Amino acid sequence: MFFIKLKRVIKAGFINFWRNTVVSLASVFVMTTALFVIGGMVLSSALFSSLIVDVKDKVDVNVYLRTDASGQEALALKESLEALPEVRSVEYLSREQALVDFRERHRDDELVLGALEELEDNPLGAVLNVRAKEPSQYEGIAVFLEGDPSVGTTPAPIVDKVNFFQNKLVIDRLSALINILQRLGVVVSVVFVCIAVLVTMNTVRVAIFASREEIAVMKLVGASHNYTRGPFIAEGMMNGIVAALITTALFYPVTLWFSNFAGNFFGDFNVLSYYLANIVQLLFLLLASGLVVGFLASWLAVRRYLGH
Amino acid sequence: MLYFQKVSKVYPDHSTALHDVTFTVNRGEFLSLVGHSGAGKTTVIKLILGEEAPTKGTVSFESVNIHSLRKKKLALYRRKIGVVFQDFRLIPSKTAYENIAFAMEAAGRTDAEVAADVPDVLELVGLQKKMSNFPRELSGGEKQRVAIARALVNQPELIIADEPTGNLDPINAHEIVQILKKINELGTTVMLTTHNRGVIDDLKRRVITLDDGAIVRDDEHGKYSL
Structure with a gap:
């Protein structure tokens, strides 16, 4: 029924x-x-x-190393960064590659290229390109870099500058x-x-x-x-x-x-x-x-x- | 079969529709209920159908108090009663055939029974040629015949006709009453409410006269006397 x-x-x-x-x-x-x-x-x-x-993918933090930092020191810092749970990837850009990229970026700028020719040595340091899993985690990474012995006040620091502090506002807002x-x-x-x-x-x-x-x-x-x-x-x-x-x-x-x-x-x-x-x-x-x-x-x- | 015992009905606006009404409807009877508008005829019908509950007293069908029935039992009980209204109350979106078939389907009849009985009952009321028409395509008399066919098709024990001739011309009214008489002769109890003096005097059957919510006359072979 x-x-x-x-x-x-x-x-x-x-x-x-x-x-x-x-x-x-x-x-x-x-x-x-x-x-x-x-x-x-x-x-x-x-x-x-x-x-x-x-x-999110477009946000990153660049760690500019000093010109006198050796490749080994740079790789050691890369490894310790990669060990952080917040870090998704770290890309290492050697001094030579940084110079090639710089030239490429300014290929139409005679003045900059001329100035570069005047210099005897490569003025650019190597760069570590750090990507976090979440934008909010960059701060933690920056804090880690500040506390690292290779940064700032410790003897023979290899890090020249971390651009997070310039980009902090943008990253926070984003x-x-x-x-x-x-x-x-x-x-x-x-x-x-x-x-x-x-x-x-x-x-x-x-x-x-x-x-x-x-x-x-x-x-x-x-x-x-x-x-x-x-x-x-x-x-x-x-x-x-x-x-x-x-x-x-x-x-x-x-x-x-x-x-x-x-x-x-x-x-x-x-x-x-x-x-x-x-x-x-x-x-x-x-x-x-x-x-x-x-x-x-x-x-x-x-x-x-x-x-x- | 139907018992009204000291039934009073007061509506929420404090108007008294029925006052201490007692009567019995016997099986096989043709009973007419007459009275002015507001005398309480419609209330009597609503009480029988379980649409309203009495304020005092009981209404019983056979030995069952109608107003103690739950939803499901009430639906089952209503299938024992066929109702015909002055305004026909056909389902406008269904054809004549479907209106009658719906009552059978609601009662849980099989498709085979529906296919066999609906044409028969349409023939009984003389409408077999209009079975595919919608209510809006039928005249008042034809609509009332469909309503009677629908009331009849489940072989109810009681047919209630509430002013069935109210909207019809005398010829159609006479034909409807003839159909009701035929149904009664075939064994079904019929209860008719009407204003139509001609119909009552013609019938020469039991007449209950209501006035102001009370029964004033109950005559075995009554005439219209208001």
């Missing part, structure tokens, strides 16, 4: 969905908007994460900004999703308000609460399925337009390829959201008119 009833409920829901064209279109439209917000949040959070990873952006992202997503869900629920409620007489009649002819409620819930869930399919398809032109528009502003991250690579997961997420919202909206709306 359960399956017969289930079949009837789904069939009735489908017939209602099909016959109430205007109401169904309105509900699907609103739900598509809601799901678009949810999907948009997912895509933009992926975009943001990649952007943040990109920016890590604070990234923190705020991530938190804000979560809050904004939750608020938007709540608004979208509430608007959908209201639309469904208005649609079901028009059916309150119908609900009363169903009860009068002896239909149980579940049997009365069933077709409305089935219809709500169908709205959700159709809206999820439309939304998923709609993201193709949107991401296509966006990737053309943004070009390589976001580095290597391409929204279109991200969308295409994750289309199945996105579809499932939207289907699940559509089904849950459709179910809840209809269930709550009908409950009002079922009474005792």
Whole structure:
């Protein structure tokens, strides 16, 4: 009997969905908007994460060594830096390489190149390029360098200068900004999703308000609460399925337009390829959201008119 | 089969709809309930359907107090009663056939039973050619026939017709009453409320007259006397 009833409920829901064209279109439209917000949040959070990873990657601290520091001393410092848990990588740039890079950077500047020719020796020291796992950890690394015997006041220091102290303000602000952006992202997503869900629920409620007489009649002819409620819930869930399919398809032109528009502003991250690579997961997420919202909206709306 | 025992009903706005009403409906009877607007007819029907609870007294169907029934039992109980309203109360989004089929499906009948019984009952009320029409495509008389067919299809023990002729012209009204008489002759108890003097005088069956929430007459072969 359960399956017969289930079949009837789904069939009735489908017939209602099909016959109430205007109401169904309105509900699907609103739900598509809601799901678009949810999907948009997912895509933009992926975009943001990649952007943040990109920016984090661009932050580093350079340890400029003195010109009289030997290669061995430099490598010893590199190793002790690499042993720090905060450090992701340390790149060693030899004096010679530093000079080559310097020349390359200033190849159009006759004055600088001329001045360089006047010097007998290579004026540049070797450089250690340090990358931390998190921008907030640079401070710890800098503090370590200050306390290291090879730095500052100790005899025969090999470190000339750490540019963290010049970049400190920028790095601090950047890590604070990234923190705020991530938190804000979560809050904004939750608020938007709540608004979208509430608007959908209201639309469904208005649609079901028009059916309150119908609900009363169903009860009068002896239909149980579940049997009365069933077709409305089935219809709500169908709205959700159709809206999820439309939304998923709609993201193709949107991401296509966006990737053309943004070009390589976001580095290597391409929204279109991200969308295409994750289309199945996105579809499932939207289907699940559509089904849950459709179910809840209809269930709550009908409950009002079922009474005792 | 149906017992009203010292039933009073006071609505939340302190208006008294029924006052100390006692009567019995016997199986197989054709009973008419008459009275002015506000006399309490609709309240009697709401009490029978369990839509309202009495303030005092009990309403029982067979030996069961209707108002002690829980949700699920109440739905089961309502399937024993077929109701026909003045405003038809058909489901507008369903065709004539589907409106009747819905009542059967709600009662848990199989698809085969639905397919067999719905055309039969539509034939009984003379509407077999309009089974695919929606309520908005039917005349008042036709809608009322669909409502009667729906009330009838689950072979209820009692059919309640609340002003079924109120919105109909005399010819359609007469036809509806003839259908109700036929149903009663086939063994179903019928309870009719009406304002229509012609209908009552024509029937020559038991008439209960309500006035201001109380029973003023209960005649075995009554006439309309208000």
